Amino acid sequence: MLVLARRLTSMIEVSKLSKDYRDDGTVTHALRDVSFSIKPGEFVAIMGPSGSGKSTLLHILSFLDRPTRGIYTFLGNDMQTLVDHELAYTRNKEMGFIFQSFNLLSRASVYENVELPLLYAHMPVGDRRHLVEAAIESVGLSDKILVEAGKLSGGQKQRVAIARALVNKPQIIFADEPTGNLDSHSGAQVMEILQKLNDEGHTIILVTHETYTAEFADRLIKIRDGMVESDIRIEKRRHGGKDFFK
Amino acid sequence: MLLRDSFKTAVHGLRHAKVRSLLTMLGIVIGIASVILLMSIGSSAQSLILDQVRGIGSDLVFIVPGATKGSRFSSPPSAQGIIIKTLTERDADALRREQSLLAVAPEVRGQTKVVYQNNDLTVTFGGVTHEFFIVRNLELSSGRTFTETDVRSFNHVAVIGSKLAETLFGSQTAVDKTIRVKNLSIRVIGVLDEEGLGPMGVDQDNMVLLPLSVAQKQLLGIDYYNLVTAQANSAYTAEFAQGRIVSVLRQNHRITDPDKDDFTVQTQEDALSLLGDITSIMTVFLTSIAFISLVVGGIGIMNIMLVSVVERTKEIGLRKALGATNGDILQQFLLESMLLTFLGGVIGILIGAFFVTLAYLILSNTLATGWAFSLPPSAIGLAVTVSTLTGVVFGLYPARKASRKDPIEALRYE
Numbered sequence: 001m002l003v004l005a006r007r008l009t010s011m012i013e014v015s016k017l018s019k020d021y022r023d024d025g026t027v028t029h030a031l032r033d034v035s036f037s038i039k040p041g042e043f044v045a046i047m048g049p050s051g052s053g054k055s056t057l058l059h060i061l062s063f064l065d066r067p068t069r070g071i072y073t074f075l076g077n078d079m080q081t082l083v084d085h086e087l088a089y090t091r092n093k094e095m096g097f098i099f100q101s102f103n104l105l106s107r108a109s110v111y112e113n114v115e116l117p118l119l120y121a122h123m124p125v126g127d128r129r130h131l132v133e134a135a136i137e138s139v140g141l142s143d144k145i146l147v148e149a150g151k152l153s154g155g156q157k158q159r160v161a162i163a164r165a166l167v168n169k170p171q172i173i174f175a176d177e178p179t180g181n182l183d184s185h186s187g188a189q190v191m192e193i194l195q196k197l198n199d200e201g202h203t204i205i206l207v208t209h210e211t212y213t214a215e216f217a218d219r220l221i222k223i224r225d226g227m228v229e230s231d232i233r234i235e236k237r238r239h240g241g242k243d244f245f246k
Numbered sequence: 247m248l249l250r251d252s253f254k255t256a257v258h259g260l261r262h263a264k265v266r267s268l269l270t271m272l273g274i275v276i277g278i279a280s281v282i283l284l285m286s287i288g289s290s291a292q293s294l295i296l297d298q299v300r301g302i303g304s305d306l307v308f309i310v311p312g313a314t315k316g317s318r319f320s321s322p323p324s325a326q327g328i329i330i331k332t333l334t335e336r337d338a339d340a341l342r343r344e345q346s347l348l349a350v351a352p353e354v355r356g357q358t359k360v361v362y363q364n365n366d367l368t369v370t371f372g373g374v375t376h377e378f379f380i381v382r383n384l385e386l387s388s389g390r391t392f393t394e395t396d397v398r399s400f401n402h403v404a405v406i407g408s409k410l411a412e413t414l415f416g417s418q419t420a421v422d423k424t425i426r427v428k429n430l431s432i433r434v435i436g437v438l439d440e441e442g443l444g445p446m447g448v449d450q451d452n453m454v455l456l457p458l459s460v461a462q463k464q465l466l467g468i469d470y471y472n473l474v475t476a477q478a479n480s481a482y483t484a485e486f487a488q489g490r491i492v493s494v495l496r497q498n499h500r501i502t503d504p505d506k507d508d509f510t511v512q513t514q515e516d517a518l519s520l521l522g523d524i525t526s527i528m529t530v531f532l533t534s535i536a537f538i539s540l541v542v543g544g545i546g547i548m549n550i551m552l553v554s555v556v557e558r559t560k561e562i563g564l565r566k567a568l569g570a571t572n573g574d575i576l577q578q579f580l581l582e583s584m585l586l587t588f589l590g591g592v593i594g595i596l597i598g599a600f601f602v603t604l605a606y607l608i609l610s611n612t613l614a615t616g617w618a619f620s621l622p623p624s625a626i627g628l629a630v631t632v633s634t635l636t637g638v639v640f641g642l643y644p645a646r647k648a649s650r651k652d653p654i655e656a657l658r659y660e
Contacts, residue, residue, distance in 0.1 A: 064657075065654055088566065088570065092568065116568050122248055
């Protein structure tokens with residue numbers, strides 16, 4: 001049963017979430033009893049060394065993976081009660097994704113890449129155009145709209161990916177190391193855009209291992225060995241800028 | 247995903263690997279082209295053969311000496327070279343008295359050398375009566391046919407086929423020329439129109455027709471017939487006439503046990519259905535060989551689609567992350583393989599049609615008899631259906647594989 005309640009005090013509720021991987025009889029505990037909640041409009045950075053379980057957590061939060069134990073409630077829906085196509089539907093309607101390696105269709109144009117989520121939303125052609133154009137404009141790539149994505153620079157690619165994450169007007173955006181493959185200037189641009197999106201009301205969950213990037217958030221959850229090490233509110237940086245990334 | 251968008255995505259996918267797509271299609275193209283070519287040539291050959299047999303007249307009943315044993319595909323003994331002398335003048339006379347028959351034309355057959363001046367060639371001759379021209383519906387381009395007197399008084403006259411006339415006399419008129427047939431001097435009294443192949447595969451354009459008496463007694467020295475052709479009276483069906491003939495002959499030959507018949511009576515329908523069956527079997531046989539190449543082509547499609555699924559693992563992961571369901575992914579890959587085979591089918595049909603036209607141009611010029619152009623809609627329909635189905639059948643496995651990929655694993659894939 002899928003209920004998409006827009007006004008809830010918490011957007012994400014995670015309670016005693018665990019994820020085990022079994023491989024040849026050995027069990028790896030990627031997440032152990034993780035609990036927290038995230039309110040709409042928060043900008044949360046999840047940090048931790050590699051192998052800490054932060055990617056696993058992001059995958060579960062973004063409905064790409066299911067937990068082994070525990071309860072995850074997104075917008076009032078217990079994930080356990082949702083079937084695969086409902087998860088896909090929610091990903092499509094309420095979630096935006098930004099990946100470290102951009103994951104664009106390099107042979108397709110900027111327009112076609114940004115349009116992709118709308119295709120899976122069964123949106124008619126006529127309604128798609130202005131949404132796609134607006135999303136591309138908001139990341140400042142209107143002049144590249146018909147360029148093949150593969151021909152763009154890294155920073156531009158990530159901005160296309162952001163436009164793609166935005167186009168469905170999702171409530172939450174998951175960013176997995178969005179600046180990891182970028183030079184500092186492009187990284188700053190990307191973070192500024194994310195900051196702007198957060199200001200406009202999008203909830204943002206950012207996975208990173210860079211302290212500087214994390215400082216754009218207003219809350220920092222540190223993960224270590226599959227457990228929440230710390231969960232603190234931080235002073236949100238308001239002026240990323242170039243010097244910041246040097 | 248809307249079908250229209252899926253379609254666009256599939257076209258995109260194929261366009262990005264043009265050379266590969268074309269090479270993959272090749273198997274289907276060749277398969278479909280051969281199916282089209284063989285089916286259409288089969289149908290042309292069938293209509294050619296059936297038309298010729300049909301041209302003989304649909305109310306004819308053929309009586310050959312000897313029984314047909316076993317299946318209807320076995321030929322009567324006379325056609326196997328066994329000499330059977332049971333069909334005689336007495337039978338022909340009895341049949342002439344039969345009311346359901348309009349005409350009875352006994353004949354004998356043989357091979358002989360025909361000489362005119364320096365030209366000589368070996369041809370089939372037929373010993374016939376004036377009735378022969380009626381039942382066979384043979385028209386003359388010049389001269390006259392035999393009279394009853396010609397047969398009764400052993401007149402040394404002949405009616406010859408149109409091609410033979412041309413070979414022997416060139417542009418000169420054939421009528422009233424004297425030719426040597428074996429050791430007889432024969433005067434040509436008539437030339438047949440172009441007639442093509444007759445029953446039993448006799449080339450009627452290269453044939454010499456002699457009065458029955460001359461051929462039977464003087465050339466062959468026999469007193470039996472090789473064939474009697476009877477034409478049913480228009481008031482009766484050929485089947486009825488067939489039954490009457492059987493009973494007259496049994497009476498004449500004093501046969502009580504039907505298994506011991508020493509003759510075979512066939513209507514033209516029998517011959518037609520037999521020939522139709524034979525050509526159909528040939529067509530099916532040849533077409534099924536062509537289908538083998540389709541299967542091979544299909545395996546090629548499956549192979550390439552599997553490679554494509556692996557290559558695009560990351561794309562699949564991304565699409566799933568963005569909200570594609572398993573069904574969306576399945577549809578995308580299935581449409582791609584169907585599009586490949588459908589396009590392959592269309593190209594195959596065009597290439598097939600090209601060769602059918604080529605075959606038509608060549609055969610209609612080399613075969614004097616009318617080779618009809620035939621591109622049966624059923625063949626085209628079959629080709630399109632089969633090629634698209636090939637895409638479904640051989641694309642389903644790769645598409646399912648793609649749709650079941652785990653999105654995280656797929657996204658991580660390098």
